[in-house]
Amino acid sequence: MALLQLDNISVAYDQQYILKDFNLSLEKGQLLSLLGPSGCGKTTTLRLIAGFLDAKDGSFRFEGKDYTRTPINKRNFGLVFQSYALFPHLSVYENVAFGLRIRKVKDDEIRKRVMKMLEIVSLHGFEDRFPGALSGGQKQRVAIARALVIEPDLLLFDEPLSNLDANLRVNMRVEIRRIQQELGITTVYVSHDQEECFSISDKVAVMNKGVIEQLDHPSVIFKYPKTEFVGRFIGFNNFITFTERQADGDAVLLTVNGLPFRAKKVPGMSAGMKGAIRPDDLLAGTENEISEGPNVLDGTVKVSTYLGRSYQYIVETALGEFTVNKEMLSPFENGQRIRLLVPPEKLVLVD
Amino acid sequence: MQNKSYGLTLFTFLVYLFLLGPLILIAIASFEPSTVLKFPLTGFSLKWYKNVFEVGLFMSTFKTSVIVSLLGNFLALLLGVPAAYALSRGSFRGKNTLNAIFLSPVLIPGIVLGFTLLKFIIISLHIPIYAALLIGHTVIMLPFIIRVIGSSLSNFDFAIEEASLSLGSSRLATFFKVVLPNIRSGIIAAVLIAFLESFNNVDISIFMSGPGISTLPIQMLTYVQNYFDPTIAALSVMLMIFTAVIMFLIERLLGLSYFTKR
Amino acid sequence: MKKRYLYMLLMPGLLFLTLFMIFPLAATVGSTLFQNGQFTFSHYTQFLTDAYFLEILGTTLLVSFMTTIICVAIGFPVAYYISKLPPRGKSILLALAIFPLLTSSVVRSFSWMIVLGKNGLINNALMGIGLIQEPLSILYTPTAMIIGLVHLFxxxxxxxxxxxxxxxxxxxxxxxxxxxxxxxxxxxKIVVPLSIPGLIIGSILVFVGSLTAYTTPALLGGKQRVISTFLYQNAITLNDWNAASAIATMMMIITFVVIAIMNKAAAKFNPKG
Structure with a gap:
């Protein structure tokens, strides 16, 4: 049985639905990410779980109990804010101790737990500092310690790393994953950063317009997006809309404008008519390098840019523009005729 | 968290009743037909509104008030705009001290300032009362002009000014053609705020009334200390409408947040 | 921009304030320390041993203190309520609070004369329902002053x-x-401690404002003097320039001492770091 269960939840602001008939469940000990662009409903979902928002319809069950109307302060969920929300008038020690003082824990017990938690987040020796004197990364650690010290039943992160610079972001997400696994604490993590979500999650839910488009292990989503939205969001920049589709053993035969394509069949494959492929997976070459045949497109180089490791070309073809990345010493020229090959095992069908 | 506390809502309502109730009462009282203010009203009449215009002293002091406020405003702008510009544009030694000096007239108790102005400008320097009144009002308007225009200037991107200079415009032309148009709403708001401050002033003006010279608030003060008829209520209503209009304009120009900042 | 130009822009305003504010204030303070060319504190010792003046000073401080306490006690919960309202409601309540602030203090004090006077609303209402036979004299008392000042601030x-x-x-x-x-x-645990610096600043404004207010005590206080009306009386009615100067100086000193103490307190309560 799932630890956390949202059933047909609806949330509305001013008659406008942000979530409608929303469902989500989560197993104990897992880290689930809600990923999506701003306005997709991920933060609303998190705030609903935290108890800041009331559901208009539907129910929220936690550990088998109905939590739909449980006030925030009775939920025992740890929450880490985007703004950190450290109490500026309290020292690091008192910030972390806050939840324990509310729970009337004895002073020596508080001392023990706070110090241990500061140890875990590598902030030993910072107890007497005030939030104003901490760096962004240190503030984030205090915020995490403060949420964890109450031994929450669920840990919630609201875009915790978006205020940090790039290097620190990578370090902190490793840190978050380490602490989460060390303590085996069930976690819901909200972010709009795909790489961040994929790197730390057991499960990722990609959201769009208040709906989960795909919920799966990150590696599955990365390879096999289910919908065009998910595909685009995770970097499948090229789409082909086919007109015919038929099964052929372990492959799918597709046609558009009389051009034949093959795609490898995978379990749970979408029945959609759209093919998606990443710029990195598309092969490009001269007419000598790639011979005519199925899965091949003729095109002209329109724009070329240098990405560092490879060159990126925008190629004009009979099926529209394609973006392709290719590592090469001397790049194609603008206007040069080239061929694109779509490897059948890299072509993913989406809704 | 929609469950508001009804106790606090009721309390807030009562506090606002306390704040606005007396002002509403003035409005009601102004329609009393008899010569003595009392409740409940004995009838309904607009004659006291007419009477306001028939009391010569109200009309003449109103004129003085408007002239002093407008002229003082003009002087305060002449002195204040360059100072506000220099204080927000440059960084130089003593800037904080100078800033504090320019804002200090609001910190000095008005009654003290009024008294010292009387003692030195009128008695020692023999400056005529009318001129002294103007000087006093300019002093109290200056900090408002500098504060409001200064905060307008602090939102102004001085790169625009540099762009104008780089295109060959002189400093003075740049100020009038580029800087001024961009802080126009701040200047208008500053003028309105300073005007209210000066128009309502009692503490300075009370020391600077002489034969035939007085401002409207001082005249009203003298009047209510001696008479108790609804004329003053009618006049108050007119002043409140006037205040509401100016407040509405300030809100349009600066937003209410101007007032909540400290 | 060249510094020379900056100073040139500041100069007119600075000269004006020096001539018409700083110099008169300094001269007033200076004049209180001399009598017949001799340095002396006698102007002050005279006042500080005068029972009448001490009574006025005491009343002023008490009235200002009470006004501040009442303003804080009422203002804090109401401000919290307003700050939690949705934007529209918040703007309306703020506008309704700002309006009286911009209204002439003469008008506002006069409104309380209507309410508190012998034939005023309160007395008429109380006598109307038979609770009292004789009109209460609330107007022209320190209580009336406090009510008016609370309304003002x-x-x-x-x-x-x-x-x-x-x-x-x-x-x-x-x-x-x-x-x-x-x-x-x-x-x-969060809102109250973080509001304390603002509360202190607000209290300074109210306390200093009440301490030096003229219109409200003049209209609602009747014969009861406070230092501001006492200053006016000495200067205009009695033409006692020395006394008035000494009172003015003391008012300034009290004002600055209060501001300094409160600012220090506000700094102490400010969030650290």
Whole structure:
């Protein structure tokens, strides 16, 4: 049985639905990410779980109990804010101790737990500092310690790393994953950063317009997006809309404008008519390098840019523009005729 | 968290009743037909509104008030705009001290300032009362002009000014053609705020009334200390409408947040 | 921009203030320390041993203190209520608080004469329902002064506090609640301590304002003098320039001492770091 269960939840602001008939469940000990662009409903979902928002319809069950109307302060969920929300008038020690003082824990017990938690987040020796004197990364650690010290039943992160610079972001997400696994604490993590979500999650839910488009292990989503939205969001920049589709053993035969394509069949494959492929997976070459045949497109180089490791070309073809990345010493020229090959095992069908 | 506390809502309502109730009462009282203010009203009449215009002293002091406020405003702008510009544009030694000096007239108790102005400008320097009144009002308007225009200037991107200079415009032309148009709403708001401050002033003006010279608030003060008829209520209503209009304009120009900042 | 130009722009205003504010104030303070060319504190010792003056000073301080306490006690919860309202409601209540603030103090004090006077609303109402036979004399007492001053300064502390409370990141309250704090304890442990600097600033404005207000005590205080009306009386009615100068100086000193103490306190309560 799932630890956390949202059933047909609806949330509305001013008659406008942000979530409608929303469902989500989560197993104990897992880290689930809600990923999506701003306005997709991920933060609303998190705030609903935290108890800041009331559901208009539907129910929220936690550990088998109905939590739909449980006030925030009775939920025992740890929450880490985007703004950190450290109490500026309290020292690091008192910030972390806050939840324990509310729970009337004895002073020596508080001392023990706070110090241990500061140890875990590598902030030993910072107890007497005030939030104003901490760096962004240190503030984030205090915020995490403060949420964890109450031994929450669920840990919630609201875009915790978006205020940090790039290097620190990578370090902190490793840190978050380490602490989460060390303590085996069930976690819901909200972010709009795909790489961040994929790197730390057991499960990722990609959201769009208040709906989960795909919920799966990150590696599955990365390879096999289910919908065009998910595909685009995770970097499948090229789409082909086919007109015919038929099964052929372990492959799918597709046609558009009389051009034949093959795609490898995978379990749970979408029945959609759209093919998606990443710029990195598309092969490009001269007419000598790639011979005519199925899965091949003729095109002209329109724009070329240098990405560092490879060159990126925008190629004009009979099926529209394609973006392709290719590592090469001397790049194609603008206007040069080239061929694109779509490897059948890299072509993913989406809704 | 929609469950508001009804106790606090009721309390807030009562506090606002306390704040606005007396002002509403003035409005009601102004329609009393008899010569003595009392409740409940004995009838309904607009004659006291007419009477306001028939009391010569109200009309003449109103004129003085408007002239002093407008002229003082003009002087305060002449002195204040360059100072506000220099204080927000440059960084130089003593800037904080100078800033504090320019804002200090609001910190000095008005009654003290009024008294010292009387003692030195009128008695020692023999400056005529009318001129002294103007000087006093300019002093109290200056900090408002500098504060409001200064905060307008602090939102102004001085790169625009540099762009104008780089295109060959002189400093003075740049100020009038580029800087001024961009802080126009701040200047208008500053003028309105300073005007209210000066128009309502009692503490300075009370020391600077002489034969035939007085401002409207001082005249009203003298009047209510001696008479108790609804004329003053009618006049108050007119002043409140006037205040509401100016407040509405300030809100349009600066937003209410101007007032909540400290 | 060349510094020379900057100083040139500042010069006219500075000269004006020096001539018409700083010099008169300095000369007033200076004049209180001399009698017949001799340095002396006698102007002050005279006052500070005069029972009548001490009574006035005491009344002034008491009235200002009471006004401040009442403004804080009323203003704090109401400001919190306003700061939590949705934008539209907040703007309306703020506007309704700012309006009296911008209205002439003569008008506002006069309104209380209507309410508190012998034939005023309160007396008429109380006699109407037979609760009292004789009209109460509330007007022309220190109580009337306090009521008028609270009315005068409550909007000031309200809008100051709303400004401060609006700036408290709402995430902090949510964080406290997620850590188990009830709405009330989140208010007590987060909002109250973070509002204290603003509360102190608001209190300075109210206290100093009450201490030096002229119109309200002049209209509502009757024969009861406070230092501002006493200063006026000495200067204009009695033409006692020395006395008036000494009173003016003392008012300034008290004002600056209060501001200095409160500022220090505000700095102490400011969030660290």
């Amino acid at each position: 409550l909007p000031l502390i309200l809008i100051t506090l709303v400004g401060v409370m609006e700036n408290i990141n709402h995430d902090l309250v949510e964080a406290a609640q997620s850590l188990g704090a009830s709405r009330f304890s989140a208010f007590r």
